[in-house]
Amino acid sequence: MVLLLLPLLAFALWWVSQKPSHQRDWAEDVSQLLRWEQRGSIVTLHQVRHFDWRSETDFTPRWETRQYDLDTLESADLVLSYWMGPHIAHTLVSFGFKDGRHLVFSLEIRKERGEAFSAVAGFFRQYESVLIASEEDDIIKTRTNARGEDVYLYRLAIPPEQLRTLFMAYLEKARDIEQHPQFYNTLTSNCTTIVVDIARHIAPGLPMDYRLLASGHFAEYAFDQGGLVAGYDFETLHRLGRITERAQTVSPTDNFSTRIREGLPTHAASAGFTETH
Template sequence: MMWGRRIFAAVLSLLVTLVTGWGVLALWFQLSRPWALAFGAAWCLLGLAVLAVTLIPQGRRYWRQALLACAVGIVAMGAWWQGLKPSHDRVWADDVSQMLESHVDGDIVTLENVRNFEWRTETDYTPRWETRQYDLRKLESSDLILSYWMGPHIAHTLIAFDFKDGRKLVFSLEIRKERQESFSAIGGFFRNFEQVIVAADERDIVRTRSNVRGEQVYLYRLRARPEQLRAVLLDYLERAEKLRQHPEWYNTLTSNCTTILFELARRIAPGLPLDWRLLASGHFAEYAYDQDALAPDHPYAELQQRGFINERAHEADRSGADFSRAIRTGVPGIERP
């Protein structure tokens, strides 16, 4: 009986600690600092009161009052949390200020608000939003791009579509930052950002990572038939249109740049297994390799080594060479230009 009570008290204490910590972080990321501090302190005091009733023998006489206060607090917190709604009506950063709009007429796709910024530094750039037209009959290949910005286990995932006329179109699911706002992986768990699908020129969205931000960028040729690529591209457009009509929260764990690619790929191959590397996005290329989705007849270490584009990207800047051709030089599965 004694052990049962101790186990119950330990489990309850753990739950109270987790709920208290979650509430404090939610308040911190959603409220202005004075209100976050005030409500966060009140939430902590409530958690400490429940812990005192649970752990201190003298406090157990007040367990009913503590549980009632706890229930009221959780209901109030839950109602507030559910009342937070994503919005398109904010002062957005320039690079996510516009949303992709698409029009499909048979094989012809017209895209409005394709991003094609000229980046000199992260704060010095020439903004350009373009209307472009693509013929899906000319879609012939695709590349997986991983950009490492926070160590070897976390990467931003992009997919580039290649057309026979040499044009590239890159899709990326990103946080929709407000002006003067910066990304926070923790904040991404607490409805701190909306999400947006960006369609961009490769020289914009890839070069800014390799040449301007100094991230480590890798490119891999995907194994896919044109009809599969067409389905994935149209799925991206469908998802972008849904976001344009109905804003959604970005979530660091469940709704990010890697999970959307996995969801779209599963429409083509429903048997794709879940894997820990879907969360540790820096290992997503290894996952794709194990699913036979990358160039065949090469070990993964070779694909990774030859897919590293940074040196070629910087050399393209110095020489004025075509950026997309330069970064693909020597990548397995891609014919020599």
């Protein structure tokens, strides 16, 4: 029995000895922490990522400062990027403003320079977390164009008065990570669980579901909870929501955010509004 307990004790000691840190040689695309301040309805965000990606390894880095008026928030979109088959996807949320700008929030693994991701290692305190705020023609385009992932976009059915609550919840999460380094966990603290945790600010009764782990099915979970634009069945939203080909054919003179939303249902079909953006 003692021989069996010794390895468990050694693992437990190793586990508690692992401490998250912001002081490492980070990969360029996760090297900066999002910081922000607020004055009235105006929030100023520092270290918004706006890279120009030509390939996964060839890019021009830009970290910029942005100002947003919370009173002009008008939409939020769920983005799923499939990188490992139909059952696993990276989950992002993009907020839209009345001036046509969009800002994407994404919880990312904060890889060190030259480090590769392993889903198994993600269970064992091997990666820190970082919340990235990014322009769509960076964080979405790099997935469709540079990485060759398959990306879907769905309009979330969130009343305007609740958009501000969700947006600020992301900023508070960024501040929490800045002040308290945190480990990423493949199961309990990942790109999908953060979306659910933040959504519970306005819908505290969201149930647990296997699709929170099988993140490739998360959009269907959101649909079942009434979280996607109404008036369409899920198959239609899924079919129209695939933006991969549009993203890959955006010209340098096109507006990326406008182009990828062509043909997307953005209003309830039964409400008498225009159905596409």
